[in-house]
Amino acid sequence: MKELPKAYEPQKYEDNIYKHWEDSGFFNPDNCEKAGLVDVAKGNFSMVLPPPNVTGTLHIGHASMLAIEDLVTRYKRMQGFKTLWLPGTDHAAIATQTKVEKLFIEKGIKDPKKELGRDKFLVEVEKFAQESHDTIVNQCKKMGSSMDWSREAYTLDDARNLAVRHVFKKMYDDGLIYRGYRLVNWCPRCKSTLADDEVEHKEQIAKLYTFKYSKDFPISIATTRPETKLGDAAVAVNPNDERYSKYIGQEFLIKNFGGGADLKIKIIGEENVDVKFGTGAVGVTPAHSAADYEMAQKNNLPIIKIIDENGQMTKEAGEKYFGKPVKVARAEVVEWLKENNLLEKEEETPNNLSICYRCGYAIEPLPSQQWFVDVNRKFILPNSSIDGIKSGDQVTLKKLMQQVVNNKQIEIIPDRFEKTYFHWIDNLRDWCISRQIWYGHRVPVWYCHGLDKGVCLPGCEKPIVSVEVPTKCPNCSSVDLVQDSDTLDTWFSAGLWTFSTLGWPNKTMDLKNFHPTSLLETGYDILFFWVARMILMTTYTLGQIPFEKVYLHGLVRDEKGRKMSKSLGNVINPLDTISQFGADATRLSLLLGNTPGNDLKLSEEKVEGFRNFTNKLWNISRFVLLNIPEPKLDTKLPELKTLSDKWIISNLNKVILDASTMIENYQFSAAGERLREFTWGDLADWYLEIAKVEGSKDEILNYILNNILKLWHPFMPFVTEQIWSEVYGADKILMVEKWPSVAVSNGGDKTLSDFETIKKIITGIRVLRADNKIEPVLKLDVVISAGTKLDLIKENSEVIKTLARLESLEILEKAQKSQTSAGFVEGDIEVFVELTGVIDLDKEKERLQKEFESLTKFINGIENKLANEDFVKNAPAAVIEKERQKLTEAQIKLDKIESQL
RNA sequence: GGGCAGCUAGCUCAGUUGGUUAGAGCACCUCGUUUACACCGAGGGGGUCAGAGGUUCGAAUCCUCUGCUGCCCACCA
Numbered sequence: 001m002k003e004l005p006k007a008y009e010p011q012k013y014e015d016n017i018y019k020h021w022e023d024s025g026f027f028n029p030d031n032c033e034k035a036g037l038v039d040v041a042k043g044n045f046s047m048v049l050p051p052p053n054v055t056g057t058l059h060i061g062h063a064s065m066l067a068i069e070d071l072v073t074r075y076k077r078m079q080g081f082k083t084l085w086l087p088g089t090d091h092a093a094i095a096t097q098t099k100v101e102k103l104f105i106e107k108g109i110k111d112p113k114k115e116l117g118r119d120k121f122l123v124e125v126e127k128f129a130q131e132s133h134d135t136i137v138n139q140c141k142k143m144g145s146s147m148d149w150s151r152e153a154y155t156l157d158d159a160r161n162l163a164v165r166h167v168f169k170k171m172y173d174d175g176l177i178y179r180g181y182r183l184v185n186w187c188p189r190c191k192s193t194l195a196d197d198e199v200e201h202k203e204q205i206a207k208l209y210t211f212k213y214s215k216d217f218p219i220s221i222a223t224t225r226p227e228t229k230l231g232d233a234a235v236a237v238n239p240n241d242e243r244y245s246k247y248i249g250q251e252f253l254i255k256n257f258g259g260g261a262d263l264k265i266k267i268i269g270e271e272n273v274d275v276k277f278g279t280g281a282v283g284v285t286p287a288h289s290a291a292d293y294e295m296a297q298k299n300n301l302p303i304i305k306i307i308d309e310n311g312q313m314t315k316e317a318g319e320k321y322f323g324k325p326v327k328v329a330r331a332e333v334v335e336w337l338k339e340n341n342l343l344e345k346e347e348e349t350p351n352n353l354s355i356c357y358r359c360g361y362a363i364e365p366l367p368s369q370q371w372f373v374d375v376n377r378k379f380i381l382p383n384s385s386i387d388g389i390k391s392g393d394q395v396t397l398k399k400l401m402q403q404v405v406n407n408k409q410i411e412i413i414p415d416r417f418e419k420t421y422f423h424w425i426d427n428l429r430d431w432c433i434s435r436q437i438w439y440g441h442r443v444p445v446w447y448c449h450g451l452d453k454g455v456c457l458p459g460c461e462k463p464i465v466s467v468e469v470p471t472k473c474p475n476c477s478s479v480d481l482v483q484d485s486d487t488l489d490t491w492f493s494a495g496l497w498t499f500s501t502l503g504w505p506n507k508t509m510d511l512k513n514f515h516p517t518s519l520l521e522t523g524y525d526i527l528f529f530w531v532a533r534m535i536l537m538t539t540y541t542l543g544q545i546p547f548e549k550v551y552l553h554g555l556v557r558d559e560k561g562r563k564m565s566k567s568l569g570n571v572i573n574p575l576d577t578i579s580q581f582g583a584d585a586t587r588l589s590l591l592l593g594n595t596p597g598n599d600l601k602l603s604e605e606k607v608e609g610f611r612n613f614t615n616k617l618w619n620i621s622r623f624v625l626l627n628i629p630e631p632k633l634d635t636k637l638p639e640l641k642t643l644s645d646k647w648i649i650s651n652l653n654k655v656i657l658d659a660s661t662m663i664e665n666y667q668f669s670a671a672g673e674r675l676r677e678f679t680w681g682d683l684a685d686w687y688l689e690i691a692k693v694e695g696s697k698d699e700i701l702n703y704i705l706n707n708i709l710k711l712w713h714p715f716m717p718f719v720t721e722q723i724w725s726e727v728y729g730a731d732k733i734l735m736v737e738k739w740p741s742v743a744v745s746n747g748g749d750k751t752l753s754d755f756e757t758i759k760k761i762i763t764g765i766r767v768l769r770a771d772n773k774i775e776p777v778l779k780l781d782v783v784i785s786a787g788t789k790l791d792l793i794k795e796n797s798e799v800i801k802t803l804a805r806l807e808s809l810e811i812l813e814k815a816q817k818s819q820t821s822a823g824f825v826e827g828d829i830e831v832f833v834e835l836t837g838v839i840d841l842d843k844e845k846e847r848l849q850k851e852f853e854s855l856t857k858f859i860n861g862i863e864n865k866l867a868n869e870d871f872v873k874n875a876p877a878a879v880i881e882k883e884r885q886k887l888t889e890a891q892i893k894l895d896k897i898e899s900q901l
Numbered sequence: 902g903g904g905c906a907g908c909u910a911g912c913u914c915a916g917u918u919g920g921u922u923a924g925a926g927c928a929c930c931u932c933g934u935u936u937a938c939a940c941c942g943a944g945g946g947g948g949u950c951a952g953a954g955g956u957u958c959g960a961a962u963c964c965u966c967u968g969c970u971g972c973c974c975a976c977c978a
Contacts, residue, residue, distance in 0.1 A: 289976070
């Protein structure tokens with residue numbers, strides 16, 4: 001017999017347990033296989049960790065992700081799948097570089113990039129990234145994550161770089177990657193382009209200026225950005241607008257607009273100009289507005305770039321403005337309009353400001369030479385395992401992305417996000433992939449410089465795209481080659497994650513075994529950034545889906561539903577809750593009460609509540625251990641002697657079945673709640689109390705403990721593992737035990753209802769006691785009129801006596817209520833509690849009267865229902881039968897209550 | 902402007918294809934040192950299921966409209 005400490009102290013055990021797991025080698029599926037722990041019939045299960053950014057530490061959102069993914073991983077592993085959960089981190093190009101720059105600036109170095117230069121600066125970034133990485137790995141371990149560290153990857157390591165170069169080259173050769181001078185989103189602070197979905201919109205109040213370019217110009221226009229008007233090439237009006245349609249096609253020359261450049265304004269017709277909005281006319285700035293750029297393409301307008309990459313006005317804006325920041329230029333244009341009496345109106349208007357999602361700085365749309373992925377260009381997919389697309393079919397990237405979700409090869413959970421996904425793809429434009437930052441995968445493109453020196457041939461101006469560093473120009477053999485200085489969007493390499501981590505482009509066993517991955521679990525906030533990009537990249541590169549299912553979780557918010565942020569001071573740090581309440585409590589607080597795709601509100605109290613539960617489980621085990629002389633790992637179902645034995649085992653079987661089904665269906669919260677109900681409600685509150693009465697249950701207690709530890713293990717691995725080793729010896733590992741399967745049980749229904757009767761008798765007596773304020777020390781005398789349940793009640797008389805705290809219990813087939821007792825009815829059983837000198841009988845009458853009334857109401861309700869012809873005619877027979885039964889039962893009960901009154 | 906969620910007990914949320922007197926946890930109230938656990942036990946109060954119509958024998962559940970709340974998307978200058 002072994003005795004556990006009274007309270008579970010997670011801090012004492014967690015680190016050791018994790019080390020024990022790691023040392024066992026069983027995070028690695030190959031080792032599980034070698035040890036014979038894999039069930040070949042089950043197959044493989046694989047999942048990648050959405051790689052956290054190496055920008056700092058993990059927050060509670062990551063903890064939530066880890067809890068869910070570890071739950072699934074441990075469940076699958078115990079089920080016998082060859083299970084791989086592959087960890088890694090993300091270099092997060094712009095984010096990491098920005099962070100390091102900021103750290104230098106805080107230290108007093110104003111322009112770290114300039115002062116250090118590319119190479120030295122990158123060394124500093126790498127150093128920072130390495131530190132973050134170490135912190136992150138440590139935090140993953142604290143959470144109990146059972147990842148295979150031997151396969152860890154980084155989005156910017158050599159293996160991933162090789163994959164990036166291969167994919168880039170392949171896409172270029174297929175004509176899907178091209179270089180072009182096009183309008184891009186430019187962040188003047190990051191000094192880089194951004195993809196369309198990296199631009200966020202913030203509502204603000206802006207000044208709207210209504211004015212004319214000159215006195216002679218016939219149409220007024222309005223804008224919130226007057227300085228951009230220095231680059232206008234047209235005014236667009238609706239062709240059906242009688243006020244303006246006569247001007248369409250005319251050209252006006254505006255000399256020295258704003259005191260700066262000359263403008264050539266053409267009046268063009270555009271159907272989607274709203275006649276009723278503003279002046280009904282729009283000034284067209286082709287170089288600095290996405291909408292205007294498209295109009296310019298259609299109407300052959302010149303693209304006049306008047307704002308440069310530093311957010312300053314170019315020469316094109318005129319001498320007066322050259323080199324000035326946009327805000328200064330804006331004020332000066334407005335000033336000029338006023339001076340020349342051209343400003344007609346100045347008003348405040350709500351306006352959407354585009355900002356950089358990384359640094360919050362205002363985005364400047366401007367034309368620039370960049371690399372793009374063409375999402376609409378047709379190409380041949382040579383090898384396809386995509387349903388509905390044959391090998392050799394002509395497709396587009398958009399088509400691939402749509403097809404795999406449309407044909408349900410990829411299932412998104414919850415499915416409402418499928419709509420969001422399709423909507424996004426429908427509006428998807430070419431993806432700008434080049435970034436002007438240093439930290440990232442260098443674009444694998446070289447340019448021949450021989451041309452400048454006059455030794456080159458025609459064709460040398462073409463970029464050289466190559467997986468390996470080219471030694472000479474293939475055209476002119478010049479060795480003077482220079483690599484493109486740009487790097488790739490971080491999502492380009494992240495998009496390859498499911499297969500680059502498994503060894504692609506090499507033909508590895510991992511790739512064969514684990515790809516497509518089984519599940520991708522991630523936040524809905526990166527559905528577009530990452531999930532969609534992985535689908536794009538994988539279907540294109542491999543002709544395969546990257547994963548079969550996508551489970552999207554929500555954000556973790558504070559108890560008031562606000563986002564957690566440093567400035568609000570409402571951040572819950574997972575490391576804090578782990579050290580205070582334990583990793584298991586932290587995990588449970590993130591798993592329970594959390595449903596797919598919905599945000600989760602978290603408070604410290606919630607974590608504390610689950611700490612209480614871990615302690616409850618500990619104490620259940622403590623009690624069981626005190627009652628088993630010799631714990632056995634071998635768990636054949638022992639002989640069931642009493643009603644309670646049959647009841648608890650029947651319930652255990654149900655809970656095994658329910659919990660398994662719920663986990664399979666991604667209802668993790670429901671599964672956990674079901675387990676808790678069984679563990680705390682059925683097991684602790686009833687069965688263990690009964691065990692104290694009935695005694696000699698060591699085998700059955702051993703069996704139950706064994707099973708619930710397994711069932712709880714995926715939810716709270718630490719405490720279950722610790723108990724396991726305390727019970728069965730330190731050399732045993734629960735993590736790789738077999739998940740319980742349901743033993744056949746018969747007669748479950750009768751057992752359940754019989755036990756329910758006993759429970760209700762006990763509860764009924766307790767209620768009487770509480771209602772009448774009878775002290776617990778006072779033991780009661782009870783007579784039961786048992787009717788057909790005579791044997792049942794007799795068999796369980798000791799249980800009733802102890803749990804209801806009775807002095808005496810008389811069980812008769814038929815008994816009469818005495819004048820000095822109070823009673824209640826349970827089915828066809830009547831229970832009489834002798835109350836001589838204990839309570840006020842009037843009060844008891846009152847209680848019975850109340851119950852009589854509510855029962856009468858209930859009966860009336862059912863009677864009315866059954867009297868309703870339409871109900872009887874239309875409702876299914878089973879429903880009607882159920883109502884009839886309810887009525888009969890209620891009437892019997894009513895009669896008995898009446899007789900007691 | 903378009904779309905998607907949510908609105909159920911004081912709080913956080915369950916409620917699977919319409920059919921129990923609508924549930925759980927926390928909080929609250931009463932009682933309790935019964936040797937697994939006070940990080941506990943026993944009992945209890947508390948809800949016109951946002952509002953209004955409709956479909957149906959029957960609606961928290963399906964439909965329509967309205968009202969809040971949150972999120973996503975979008976070139977209305």
